[in-house]
Amino acid sequence: MADAGEEAPPDPASPSVSSSIDDLISYARSQSSSSNKEEESPDWAKEVDTLKRGVVLVANPASFCTDFGGKKFSPKPTLLSKFGLTLPPPVDLGPDRRSDLLPVLILVDCHEKRGVRAVLLNRRTGYLLGDLEQPPTDDNDSALGPAPILEKFCIQPLWFGGVDNVSSGLDMLHQCPMVQGAKKITEDGLFWGGDPAQAQDAMSDPSLDRVMTGFDFKFFVQSTTWTTNDIEKEIKSGTWIKAQVSKEVLFKSRDRMGTRRAKPLWTEIMELMGGEYVELKERFYDEQ
The missing domain is CATH 3.40.1740.10 (VC0467-like)
Structure with a gap:
């Protein structure tokens, strides 16, 4: 209870306070909406x-x-x-x-x-790229040998491209223009192909607008x-x-x-x- 002479704190449930909170929420949303209009959403189809x-x-x-x-x-x-x-x-x-x-x-x-x-x-095989490059093991089941060739992509999913065997290796869809041998297939910067091993260096090329990660790549077996x-x-x-x-x-x-x-x-x-x-x-x- 407030002491005599002190103004009691506003009741959060009172109409005036609820109205003020609603006004703040409305203002925040209007600012967000205005900001979004200035910058077009990257999600479109x-x-x-x-x-x-x-x-x-x-x-x-x-x-x-x-x-x-x-x-x-x-x-x-x-x-x-x-x-x-x-x-x-x-x-x-x-x-x-x-x-x-x-x-x-x-x-x-x-x-x-x-x-x-x-x-x-939208078809995952259930495997990761790291599953394809298991290092050799000894009798005690301890890993031996060098690091996997595609070490930077080990945790990336392996996708099922279709039932047709067109190429014998991995195919790659990605967003990195510095991958050698890749072909640009969309105006907004999707690329197809290239060497996955070289891509590990290409994705940190200093000329890129940003440092890329394995999540900028999708790897496929087979196609349609x-x-x-x-x-x-x-x-x-x-x-x-x-x-x-x-x-x-x-x-x-x-x-x-x-x-x-x-x-x-x-x-x-x-x-x-x-x-x-x-x-x-x-x-x-x-x-x-």
Whole structure:
């Protein structure tokens, strides 16, 4: 209780104090909104008409699910198996896990005669790069030998690019322009290829705007290929949505982090594209 002559502290539950707090929150939000308008968000995705390197193919649920939007479908087993699926994504998995199974790929090569090559962006093998370079052990199971060749990438996941064996080694999608032999495939700075061993030095090149880490690289085994005629047929039939997606979205960590975990890649791209694609995503989630 306040002493006589002293002004009692304001009651936090009183209307005037609540109003003041609300005003402060509103002001802070307006400042944040104003700041965000000045600097465009790095997370974006938009539909495109062309088919070229760097374009992202996003699965249409109607081609991969048995039920979508209140209708029944019969996905082709050959289409499912092309992306490592034995069955259509079942409804009882829940919306996020189910959307994780919808293929999202980035085109890394487009050629009229050689066809189209892409890698899956949302299929992890369950291995890390370090698992591929286990040093020899003695009878006491103690590690021997030199450090792994790809020491700076040891904790990076190994991704499953598809069922086709096009190259015999590791393929690499990354954000480092200093990697020798890499090809730029998007305007905002995604690169394909190069030597992973040399990349360890390239990512700390002093001419770069920032020092890069292993998280600026994705490593793949195998890939997904089509003839030019086959991919055009699939696009014409509505199997794929063609999009340009920012590198920040494609390289965002989507490991589970409680309530702060990132959305599945398919889901985030649909939401960022807006309009009919948000509606498509909502119909897909409403199936649960």
